[in-house]
Amino acid sequence: MKKLCDMTYGIVGMGLMGGSLAKAIRERVLGSAGAKGRVLGCDVNKASLELAQRQHIIDAAFLPDSADAMLSECDFVYVCLYPKATVDFLMQHKAAFKSGAIVTDISGVKAELFNHLDDILRPDVDFIPGHPMAGSEREGYAASSGLIFKDHNYILMPLAQNKTQNVELFKQLIAELGFTRIVTADARVHDHKIAFTSQLCHVIASALVQSAEDTQVTAFGGGSFEDLTRIALINAPLWTELFLANKTELLSHIQTFEKSLSDLRTLIEKEDASGLTAYLEQVRSKRTQMSVR
Amino acid sequence: MKKLCDMTYGIVGMGLMGGSLAKAIRERVLGSAGAKGRVLGCDVNKASLELAQRQHIIDAAFLPDSADAMLSECDFVYVCLYPKATVDFLMQHKAAFKSGAIVTDISGVKAELFNHLDDILRPDVDFIPGHPMAGSEREGYAASSGLIFKDHNYILMPLAQNKTQNVELFKQLIAELGFTRIVTADARVHDHKIAFTSQLCHVIASALVQSAEDTQVTAFGGGSFEDLTRIALINAPLWTELFLANKTELLSHIQTFEKSLSDLRTLIEKEDASGLTAYLEQVRSKRTQMSVR
Numbered sequence A, B: 001m002k003k004l005c006d007m008t009y010g011i012v013g014m015g016l017m018g019g020s021l022a023k024a025i026r027e028r029v030l031g032s033a034g035a036k037g038r039v040l041g042c043d044v045n046k047a048s049l050e051l052a053q054r055q056h057i058i059d060a061a062f063l064p065d066s067a068d069a070m071l072s073e074c075d076f077v078y079v080c081l082y083p084k085a086t087v088d089f090l091m092q093h094k095a096a097f098k099s100g101a102i103v104t105d106i107s108g109v110k111a112e113l114f115n116h117l118d119d120i121l122r123p124d125v126d127f128i129p130g131h132p133m134a135g136s137e138r139e140g141y142a143a144s145s146g147l148i149f150k151d152h153n154y155i156l157m158p159l160a161q162n163k164t165q166n167v168e169l170f171k172q173l174i175a176e177l178g179f180t181r182i183v184t185a186d187a188r189v190h191d192h193k194i195a196f197t198s199q200l201c202h203v204i205a206s207a208l209v210q211s212a213e214d215t216q217v218t219a220f221g222g223g224s225f226e227d228l229t230r231i232a233l234i235n236a237p238l239w240t241e242l243f244l245a246n247k248t249e250l251l252s253h254i255q256t257f258e259k260s261l262s263d264l265r266t267l268i269e270k271e272d273a274s275g276l277t278a279y280l281e282q283v284r285s286k287r288t289q290m291s292v293r
Helices: A016-029 A046-054 A064-071 A083-092 A111-115 A164-177 A187-210 A224-232 A236-245 A247-269 A273-289 B016-029 B046-054 B064-071 B083-092 B111-115 B164-176 B187-210 B224-232 B236-245 B247-269 B273-289
Strands: A008-012 A038-042 A060-062 A076-079 A102-105 A130-133 A153-156 A181-184 B008-012 B038-042 B060-062 B076-079 B102-105 B130-133 B153-156 B181-184
Touching: A008 A016, A008 A064, A016 A038, A016 A046, A016 A164, A038 A046, A038 A064, A046 A060, A060 A064, A076 A083, A083 A102, A083 A111, A083 A236, A102 A164, A111 A187, A130 A164, A130 A187, A153 A164, A164 A181, A187 A224, A187 A236, A187 A247, A187 B187, A187 B224, A187 B247, A187 B273, A224 B187, A224 B224, A224 B273, A236 A247, A236 B273, A247 A273, A247 B187, A247 B247, A273 B187, A273 B224, A273 B236, B008 B016, B008 B064, B016 B038, B016 B046, B016 B164, B038 B046, B038 B064, B046 B060, B060 B064, B076 B083, B083 B102, B083 B111, B083 B236, B102 B164, B111 B187, B130 B164, B130 B187, B153 B164, B164 B181, B187 B224, B187 B236, B187 B247, B236 B247, B247 B273
Parallel strands: A008 A038, A008 A076, A038 A060, A076 A102, A153 A181, B008 B038, B008 B076, B038 B060, B076 B102, B153 B181
Antiparallel strands: A130 A153, B130 B153
16 A cells, blocks of 8 residues: 555645645655655746745646646645636546546535536546635735644545545545544535535625724724634635535525524514523524534 | 722622733732732622632622622722623612722623713712723633733723823723723714624624534534634623613614625625625725734
């Protein structure tokens, strides 16, 4: 069986996520004495590649037009592009992957990817879809860090045809990167759950900032508004794509949230103190039961 | 002029906030060599008082029926009760305050307090309303900490009749407790702003937890849901009182938020990618301009 520390890793897209994965692989997987593994990086941004090379995070850099040369060397490929670009890349470069390679992605919505599986899969390459549940309100390689995965969740969506030993090897890699909980789900469940834990939260945070009457109001804040709106420092093109790619699931969660909010508003309007207290006691109890980091 | 380190402080209500203030006064105001000041504590909970005495946070403990004895000794009184109880306490114990004392409160809503000012104020006692913008999702003296005020905001609502030197002395105390920004406002502005930065955020966090389909969903979370709902670990009776005491302001902010959310939902429904990106770019820019801790 392959050893993680001796494998060649290819990172397609050296942005915040790709850069952070490259750093975590370099520091946590290839950091031991005698490790023979390498990290190769591919990006459109030459400056990011040069910085990553100077920092000894990647051993070699590839621009998109030489991506195939990189892929032919890689035992493990992490495609870290936006959702649509991920599907396009996997289809266009299908022939270039090394035979026996493990390939994964980090897309926040999986529906479109799974609709194109027939154009992506190759019998001798193991594509294992996944979603590392970590990120940052900052963007780009310069903001990347190998530490952002510590104690976070990872959602794996193995396919029926994936080889068991490859899934196990991937899980071992995920643990070495710092993640502490791996959840296995199918793509439909993933998109449904993620629409709640991630996309709905970004929608709420954005609407809350939008509803602020001015930017000075935080002088009156005690931390709650800050906590609720940190994720409103949002990457607009990426989240536009994510919201629309998961439109049906997201709209259903927004509707449920709007109903919960309207119920709470009605209790306040009616000055129903006992109803309000009961609602808030139930919320506290429910939140207490939730397992959080 | 009085020196903060030589004053006798009375804390009425040794819960999370009163306990934290007592600890911060003990550690940061009376911590220097030669300080002659004292901290006296009053609470219904005998166990809290005994713990605070054992920890040398308070020099003497008073149950509510001996509150007047405590008040007669205090140069500075912090009333740390729920909003209605604060008004009741200030009215009922009006005669007991030491002549020349500075008295303040920590109520999160000021309308009712200001409606009763005539029954609270005494010409020889300087009542200076205030609101320390700090807290915790935990409750009670056992969870109190003198560190929760560090770098937080404090809202002061001085009255026209307050003596300038007393307001200055209070501001000096606030800075020594660890707060870094003092905002002066009138009660109406306070209640309006706080309904947004604090109460609306608690309403949203509560409705979001309420809308979760189960308590296992956090296995699919990356931190956003956790950040948005930490304040949903809510003290139900306190927040019921705060929501209802500030009903009009809060409902107006809920309505504005519902409109912002509905605008965003409509963009998603219509799959208006450029409109969505423009909305999110505006949110990011607005949030970036906000001064936060």
